Amino acid sequence: MATTGSWLGKLAGAAGEAKARAASEKAERLAAPSILRPNEITGEYDASRLLMTTLGGEIRPLTHDDLAAFRRNVGTAQKRLKGGITARKVLDLSWADDRNRAQSQIRQAVPMSASNGRVRFVTSAGPDSKVSRHHVTVEFMSFGASVSAGSKTPLQAAGWLRKQPLKFDCDCERHTFWFRYISTIGGFNAGRAETGFPKIRNPGLSGVGCKHVLRVMAEVESAGTVALFLSKVIARGRENDDGNAKVRQAQRDAEAQLAANKRPREIKTTTDRQKAAAAARERRALAQAVTANPSKPKKPTAATRRMAGGGMNKAQLALLAKMGLSEQQIAAINAAGK
Ligand SMILES: [Zn+2]
Known part of the structure; x- marks a missing residue:
């Protein structure tokens, strides 16, 4: 052909x-x-x-x-x-x-x-x-x-x-x-x-x-x-x-x-055009819904990764101490981040 x-x-x-x-x-x-x-x-x-x-x-x-x-x-x-x-x-x-x-x-x-x-x-x-x-x-x-x-x-x-x-x-x-x-x-x-x-x-x-x-x-x-x-x-x-x-x-x-x-x-x-337009609208709506309300967890940032396992980094701990928090308070915040 x-x-x-x-x-x-x-x-x-x-x-x-x-x-x-x-x-x-x-x-x-x-x-x-x-x-x-x-x-x-x-x-x-x-x-x-x-x-x-x-x-x-x-x-x-x-x-x-x-x-x-x-x-x-x-x-x-x-x-x-x-x-x-x-x-x-x-x-x-x-x-x-x-x-x-x-x-x-x-x-x-x-x-x-x-x-x-x-x-x-x-x-x-x-x-x-x-x-x-x-x-x-x-x-x-x-x-x-x-x-x-x-x-x-x-x-x-x-x-x-x-x-x-x-x-x-x-x-x-x-x-x-x-x-x-x-x-x-x-x-x-x-x-x-x-x-x-x-x-x-x-x-x-x-x-x-x-x-x-x-x-x-x-x-x-x-x-x-x-x-x-x-x-x-x-x-x-x-x-x-x-x-x-x-x-x-x-x-x-x-x-x-x-x-x-x-x-x-x-x-x-x-009709074909209407169907294609409806499918495109559905795809867009789905994409918007996913962006507004993500079902998958976002990839953790570097800071969150450091927090995982209970650890805040030294700078963060120092910042909390500088803010006048006691060691116990800092430990509680650190633990809540687990
Ligand atoms: Zn012909």
Whole structure:
């Protein structure tokens, strides 16, 4: 598995590669014979088409009851996704399996180029993939606002921008067959719109991002290098009155970023973050309690060590005598120190 930049290849030509993949995917989709179309979901389905579904767990011909269930699932998904999606929300709504795969298999992602708010990322591919890299497009919906907000430095504006709603797309099969329909009905699809309900792969319409998208979202949310890249695009947008901000990542910069980023960033949901914060609070509270009320005896000081066994040192005894205490009193104090 590629852990550093060896998977990256040449950035020059990567945009062409992404376009070619999108075109061949579109051609395949148009030729696909068993798409369940929107007008069929709403009731115009002819059962003689014998389309299949896995709703309920097993593959079988779909019925009109299934269509009603699909309509309900669309309504539920649209409610859940109302108001668009942010990088954090993509992570939160994803399947744990996809997050685990993103964590263990897709260890790196890097922005390659930007045209205004539309940023192309490349990620490494999983161990069983036919390709060495994948293309994830992220469209930052509030890019115009981040350029116009002159009270913020470009870097501050980038920090704000990466928490705002976005759209995304990935060229992999999981995104295509499981999630592209969801991003289309949720209004955050940044590639080819998918109108065919995923009746076989994902009839419950759960999850939202493949492992490549999740890796990119984790970087969008937290990576300093992504903030820096976005700040360059914002700065370019502020320089150009025609609103045409294009930035290209240099090959050597991308390679340097990947080489510096050997340990993959953790893929964390809001719940993961809350748990980590609670654990940290507990650790701090415990540390404070130990300091205020030590359960272990402190290491004895030199003076205490001398007192142990009943002995005060000569200077201490002399001091007590100087203070006018009798020998008996001094002996009693000395004994009490045992
Ligand atoms: Zn993907």
